[in-house]
Amino acid sequence: MMLKFYSLILLLIISPLGERVLLAQSNFPVSCSPYLLPQYSLNWSALTSSNNFLRVTLVLKDEKYLSGIIPVFLRFRFEQAGSVISTRPDYVPAIPINLTFGTPLTLLGSDLVNYFQAGNLIAQGAVDESMLRQGGRLPDGLWTLSVTAYEFDASRGHRQISETGIAMMQVFYGYPPQITYPAEGQVLQEQEVQNLLFSWMPRGTASRGGISGLIYTVELYEVSDGEIPNAVVQGKRPIFSTTTNTSNYLYGITDPALIVGRKYALRVRVQDIEGVNEYQNDGYSEVVSFNYGRPCTSPENLSLASSLSRVYNLSWDPQVGAQTYEVAYKLTTASVWTTAIAYTGTFSVVKPVEGKYEFKVRSNCSLARQSEWSEIYSEPVSVVVKSNLAGAKPAASASNTSSPKTNSNSNNSSTTGNVPEDPLDIIVSSQDISPAAIAQKRDELDKLETPSESRCGGSMHSTVDCNITPKVYSGTVAFVPAKGQKIYMNGYEIIVTSGDASAGEGLLYYPLCISVFRLAGRVSA
Structure with missing residues (x-):
């Protein structure tokens, strides 16, 4: 008695479409090659509802069937770690698949509908029959499909007639955009x-x-x-x-x-x-x-400071998105507001002769948008004095009019005990100034001769239109000051009261206080 030994060779084939197909080569008369096209769905129903998902190609290759037809049927097995979906062992379809020698036959999903009906399958593990009936979702992960052909002839015991073809697919949920x-x-x-x-x-x-x-x-x-x-x-x-x-x-x-x-x-x-x-x-x-866009927000943290030229400087926190600011101000006793446009977070206005101001500000934003008005800000009892002058000690009082001693250590000017070291630190109020001292200083100015030279601009904060060209000093220029002449140093106005080619004396004018100020004979502009 001769025994026939069947040798099996496992080959891993990469199909032209990129799928991995594992074939068990043998001397079976039929070859079976399943393909799972790369549009792996999580839906079980997609196996048969789309002809672009599953394909099985069968080829009768045994020459002894040259003149005949061999009827076969298939059994499927989907397998993942812990889950199996397979054809029932007793299921045989009513109609066979007929193969002829040398002619490949490719079956699509629509040709295999009966094989994937829930009643013809067994589900184990993470899948159940309800999923098969409803066409539900497969668990994601790596699945292996095995397909084997069997003889349709029951009298021969439905013998296996092909090697088992294997294909694998990675099933996963897609990612949202x-x-x-x-x-x-x-x-x-x-x-x-x-x-x-x-x-x-x-x-x-x-x-x-x-x-x-x-x-x-x-x-x-x-x-x-x-x-x-x-x-x-x-x-x-x-x-x-x-x-x-x-x-x-x-x-x-x-x-x-x-x-x-x-x-x-x-x-x-x-x-x-x-x-x-x-x-x-x-x-x-x-x-x-x-x-x-950004909301058009109202300015916040309004504050008021005073310069040495009788000017109030209103400031606030700049707002993101504001292109300009509308400033409104009036006397506390008035009912009508005066408005002006500011381009930064500051606004300057001449102090009122009498009374006090109150202010409000709003932002002007793009597309003709405006914010609400800020809260009304009223002038406080005392206002911080701001200046760029530095170099002397604070004055004890504006009523102190004693003659100062000359200090010639500076090229530009020297200071007296009545000139503040840093006017930014001085709080000016009616309690600090003697009305009699103010009247005395004003009388001294009134008695001065008319200045022989006019200048445009009375202070560092304003300019006045005039036809007289201002004298401009560049570098260090020698000059002989004349009594009553106005000169400007560091943005401050000084009226000369006396002097010669080597030195001079004048009055420095700043809010509510006039102090004696000594001049050097050479001034740097």
């Missing part, structure tokens, strides 16, 4: 004509072929102050929703107008209209929130 514009927390520039290009990046899907059948749903929500964007998209209706088959959407003038300064939330959902792909988070992207 990733929004690329706008970025999370971004402040978009407001536009006169609304024109925003929302865009996103499609990410890995379980199906190569399913990419062409994707649609995207774009949803836009308005987010109020204190609301969490992720909670808003779960509990509110979107202010805008549309679908597109591209990876961007141009949000234009026909779409709901966005309000400048408001916050919005955007999300995008991907869906496969052919039902091949399933996605994590049901296809929804992460929620991205953004601001459409």
Whole structure:
């Protein structure tokens, strides 16, 4: 008696489409080659509902069947760690698959429907028969498909007539799109004509072929102050929703107008209209929130300082997004406001002769937007004096009019005990100044001769139109001061009271106090 030994050789074949097909080569008369095309779906029903997913090719290769036809049927086995779906051992289809020698026969999903009916299968592990009946989702991971052909002839015991063909597929949930514009927390520039290009990046899907059948749903929500964007998209209706088959959407003038300064939330959902792909988070992207322009906010922290030329300097915290500021001021006893435009966070105004000012400021923003007025700021009892003068000790009182001693250590000027070292630190109020001393200094100025030279600009803070060209000193220039002449040093006005070619004496004028100031014979402009 002769024994026939069948030798099996396992080959790992990479198909032209990139799938891994493991074939067990032998001397069986039929070869069986399954293919799982790379659009691996999580849906069990996709095996037979699409002819672009599963294919099985059978070839009768034994020459002894040259003139005949051999009827066969198939048995399938899907296997993953802990899960198995296989053909029932007792299932034999009613109609066989007829093979002829040398002619390959390729079976598609629609040809194999009966094999994948729930009643003809056994499910074990993480899958159950209800999933098979309902065409539910396969657990994700690596699955191995084994297909074997058997003789249809029951009298011969349905003998195995082919090697077992093996194919593998990686089943996974696709990833939802990733929004690329706008970025999370971004402040978009407001536009006169609304024109925003929302865009996103499609990410890995379980199906190569399913990419062409994707649609995207774009949803836009308005987010109020204190609301969490992720909670808003779960509990509110979107202010805008549309679908597109591209990876961007141009949000234009026909779409709901966005309000400048408001916050919005955007999300995008991907869906496969052919039902091949399933996605994590049901296809929804992460929620991205953004601001459409910046709100036009009111200025804060108004404060008032005084210069040495009887000018008030109003300042406030600059506001992001403000292009200019509108300043309104009036006497506390008046009812009509005077307005002016400021381009930075400061504004200067001449002090009133009598009474006190009160101020308010608002921001002017893009697209003709204005903020609310700030709170009204009233002039305080005392105002900080600001100056760029430095170099002497604070004056004890403006009523001290004793003659100072000359100090000639400076090229520009020398100071007296009545000249403050840093007027920025002085608080000027009626309690510090003697009315009699003020009247005395004013009388001294009135008795001076009319200056022989006029100058444009009475202080560092203002200019006055005139036809006389001011004298400009450059470098170090020798001069002989004349009594009553006005000269300007470091932005301050000095009236000369006496002097010669080597030295002079004058009056330095600053708010509510006139002090004697000595001059050197050479002045640096």
